[in-house]
Amino acid sequence: MSIFERNPALRWAVPAVTAVALVGGGSAIRGVQAIADAGLPARTAAQLLVDVQQANLDGLSGTVVQRSDLGLPDLPIAGAAGGTGSSDLTSLVSGSHTMRIWFAGPDKARMALLGTLGESDVIRNGQDVWVWASKGKTATHYVLPAHDAEDKSATGKSGTSPDQSAVPTPTDLPTSPQDAAEKALAAITPSTEVTTSGTATVAGRSAYELVLKPKEATSLVAQVRVAIDGTEHVPLRVQVFAKSVADPVFEVAFSAVDFSRPDAAQFAFNPPPGTTVVEGKAMAGPGATDPTVNAPQPGSAGMPTVIGKGWGSVLVAKLPVPDASAATSGSTSATNDKTIAQLMKFATLLPKVSGSWGSGHLMAGTAFSALLTDDGRIVVGAVTPEGLYAALAAS
Amino acid sequence: MSAAELATSPAARPLRHRPLRHRPLRHRPLRHVSTRFLRSELRLIFGRRRNQAGLGVLAVVPLILAITVTVSTPRPGHGPDFLASITSNGLFVALSSLSIELTLFLPLAVGTIAGDSIAGEANIGTLRYLLAVPVHRTRLLAVKFAAITIFSLVATLWVSLVGVAAGLALFGGGEMTMLSGGQIGMGPAVLRVVMATVYLGLCFASLGAIGLFISTLTEQPIGATIAVVILNVMSFILDSIPQLSWLHEWLPTHWWMAFGDFFRDPVAWDGLIRGLLTAAGYALVFWLAAWARFSDKDVTG
Numbered sequence: 001m002s003i004f005e006r007n008p009a010l011r012w013a014v015p016a017v018t019a020v021a022l023v024g025g026g027s028a029i030r031g032v033q034a035i036a037d038a039g040l041p042a043r044t045a046a047q048l049l050v051d052v053q054q055a056n057l058d059g060l061s062g063t064v065v066q067r068s069d070l071g072l073p074d075l076p077i078a079g080a081a082g083g084t085g086s087s088d089l090t091s092l093v094s095g096s097h098t099m100r101i102w103f104a105g106p107d108k109a110r111m112a113l114l115g116t117l118g119e120s121d122v123i124r125n126g127q128d129v130w131v132w133a134s135k136g137k138t139a140t141h142y143v144l145p146a147h148d149a150e151d152k153s154a155t156g157k158s159g160t161s162p163d164q165s166a167v168p169t170p171t172d173l174p175t176s177p178q179d180a181a182e183k184a185l186a187a188i189t190p191s192t193e194v195t196t197s198g199t200a201t202v203a204g205r206s207a208y209e210l211v212l213k214p215k216e217a218t219s220l221v222a223q224v225r226v227a228i229d230g231t232e233h234v235p236l237r238v239q240v241f242a243k244s245v246a247d248p249v250f251e252v253a254f255s256a257v258d259f260s261r262p263d264a265a266q267f268a269f270n271p272p273p274g275t276t277v278v279e280g281k282a283m284a285g286p287g288a289t290d291p292t293v294n295a296p297q298p299g300s301a302g303m304p305t306v307i308g309k310g311w312g313s314v315l316v317a318k319l320p321v322p323d324a325s326a327a328t329s330g331s332t333s334a335t336n337d338k339t340i341a342q343l344m345k346f347a348t349l350l351p352k353v354s355g356s357w358g359s360g361h362l363m364a365g366t367a368f369s370a371l372l373t374d375d376g377r378i379v380v381g382a383v384t385p386e387g388l389y390a391a392l393a394a395s
Numbered sequence: 396m397s398a399a400e401l402a403t404s405p406a407a408r409p410l411r412h413r414p415l416r417h418r419p420l421r422h423r424p425l426r427h428v429s430t431r432f433l434r435s436e437l438r439l440i441f442g443r444r445r446n447q448a449g450l451g452v453l454a455v456v457p458l459i460l461a462i463t464v465t466v467s468t469p470r471p472g473h474g475p476d477f478l479a480s481i482t483s484n485g486l487f488v489a490l491s492s493l494s495i496e497l498t499l500f501l502p503l504a505v506g507t508i509a510g511d512s513i514a515g516e517a518n519i520g521t522l523r524y525l526l527a528v529p530v531h532r533t534r535l536l537a538v539k540f541a542a543i544t545i546f547s548l549v550a551t552l553w554v555s556l557v558g559v560a561a562g563l564a565l566f567g568g569g570e571m572t573m574l575s576g577g578q579i580g581m582g583p584a585v586l587r588v589v590m591a592t593v594y595l596g597l598c599f600a601s602l603g604a605i606g607l608f609i610s611t612l613t614e615q616p617i618g619a620t621i622a623v624v625i626l627n628v629m630s631f632i633l634d635s636i637p638q639l640s641w642l643h644e645w646l647p648t649h650w651w652m653a654f655g656d657f658f659r660d661p662v663a664w665d666g667l668i669r670g671l672l673t674a675a676g677y678a679l680v681f682w683l684a685a686w687a688r689f690s691d692k693d694v695t696g
Binding site: 004008011012014015018019022023063096100112114116117118119121130132134137139255256269270271272273274275 | 476477479480482483494570572574575576577578640645652655656659663665676679680681683684686687690691
């Protein structure tokens with residue numbers, strides 16, 4: 001203490017150094033993970049795809065953090081009001097979200113979206129699928145048809161490995177995993193440059209990285225990186241990078257993962273007393289779940305069409321032009337009309353653009369562009385606005 | 396009776412520690428003496444009318460919640476968190492009260508005690524007497540912070556206790572439905588409520604360390620209290636700005652809401668551990684800052 005008595009100002013160094021050490025130490029733990037040399041033997045893209053396909057996953061549990069910053073303004077419509085910390089399943093379009101995942105074979109899976117003092121769960125146990133939302137104390141029950149369960153077991157892994165949706169899969173039945181990998185690579189090579197990059201560390205595990213680079217000039221996506229676990233061959237992280245920003249615009253990654261088989265009790269769900277239980281109709285799968293989503297009904301709007309191929313493809317849909325009274329009328333179909341009316345109103349705040357294809361309002365994000373034309377068409381794609389105009393002119 | 400009076404009383408004389416080795420063996424061990432100082436501090440805190448009144452105000456929220464819910468049943472998805480679950484299990488009165496009070500009431504209560512800890516004594520002139528007896532300033536700060544931590548835990552447990560008592564009396568207990576939709580028995584449920592309460596109490600104590608530091612900067616206890624409340628509210632505001640998401644995990648209040656993670660199946664420990672580490676970090680840094688400030692402070696008041 002004598003140093004402090006001679007030079008009292010030196011005392012302030014103690015809390016200052018402690019604060020720096022704590023902040024630095026906390027940040028460094030993540031930094032060290034990022035630069036750690038994983039020391040895995042080199043593998044080609046085809047070998048990695050074979051690994052993924054042959055992965056024999058007994059079970060896993062873990063925490064997944066999903067972040068998206070698509071550069072889109074918050075939409076003032078129902079369903080997009082979630083944001084960070086919400087346990088509402090429709091809130092996933094923006095902000096940062098934490099999910100817990102349990103997987104024990106294709107017919108036993110559970111995903112819990114953690115919100116502040118709330119939670120939404122999607123639980124698959126055999127033929128039963130439950131969707132639980134703690135905020136409204138509602139549970140929706142779906143029963144998968146027996147033949148559908150067969151299909152599910154083939155794709156069941158994508159229910160728990162949130163990343164496989166980004167990996168292009170072959171449509172025809174391959175004869176071997178190697179064949180499948182070759183076919184998949186051949187299918188995407190004309191539009192995509194596929195490489196493997198050094199090894200990454202995700203959730204404390206060494207992983208390979210598969211890098212997909214779109215060749216399409218109008219694509220807003222710079223690259224998609226898929227990190228694949230070095231020993232279990234399960235995708236651990238998917239990052240989508242846009243050309244305009246350095247940080248990933250979309251990321252879903254395990255922050256913790258454990259490859260032991262979770263307890264069967266984890267997948268049992270009995271609606272607690274006081275719960276509103278809804279028996280759902282036949283459903284597509286655990287992914288397309290939330291009954292509150294205002295999905296456009298096929299009858300009310302023209303079926304969306306896809307123009308272009310690969311990374312440059314653009315979705316064009318025709319919105320029914322609602323008359324002003326639709327937004328306020330109390331009819332049963334008013335919810336959709338109201339949403340569309342709100343969207344239209346919101347669109348008028350966006351910059352106006354016009355060209356040979358007509359005129360409309362443009363929403364330009366970092367990874368997506370969306371165009372609402374004055375004649376009621378909505379055009380969305382992961383391309384530059386020029387790409388949207390070209391697609392419209394071609395249609 | 397102030398801590399200074401107590402410290403100057405003959406019984407407290409062994410507080411002086413420098414001549415320790417010259418002291419005959421019949422003297423009490425040092426540990427015993429330091430609890431005496433802490434106990435006198437706690438007697439001061441809990442004996443003050445204004446603090447008792449403050450604890451009374453904290454108890455009003457669970458009572459209001461419990462009574463209003465008996466009058467009209469809330470609909471799920473509306474009102475404060477956990478409110479709609481109260482009718483199914485009285486324990487939720489405590490949780491709902493905590494989620495309401497953690498934004499302002501409980502931080503204010505802890506901030507009042509922390510702001511008063513040094514500045515209050517300086518303001519009424521007892522700090523000088525307290526320091527006139529050879530109590531080491533470092534130990535004085537340690538005892539002050541221990542007292543703040545105990546008050547923080549007691550105040551939070553008090554809210555829970557009133558909530559549980561009112562809830563069980565009006566709605567009964569039984570199986571508790573967790574956020575994940577599963578159910579646990581009454582015993583484990585009570586244990587989880589206690590753990591969540593202690594977790595929040597420790598979180599508030601870290602805010603108390605900030606208050607202790609501010610209290611060494613001023614002789615106006617009310618100023619220190621207001622500063623603590625402003626910092627608390629500021630932290631909540633910053634936490635709600637998405638553009639500052641890189642900052643959020645470092646904010647003192649960011650992990651408080653994680654107390655709900657005790658009611659998942661299984662318990663989601665990640666956020667809770669991060670919360671405790673953050674609280675410990677803030678407590679350590681600001682206690683050291685208080686020490687740096689207080690050790691060479693000229694006490695004139």
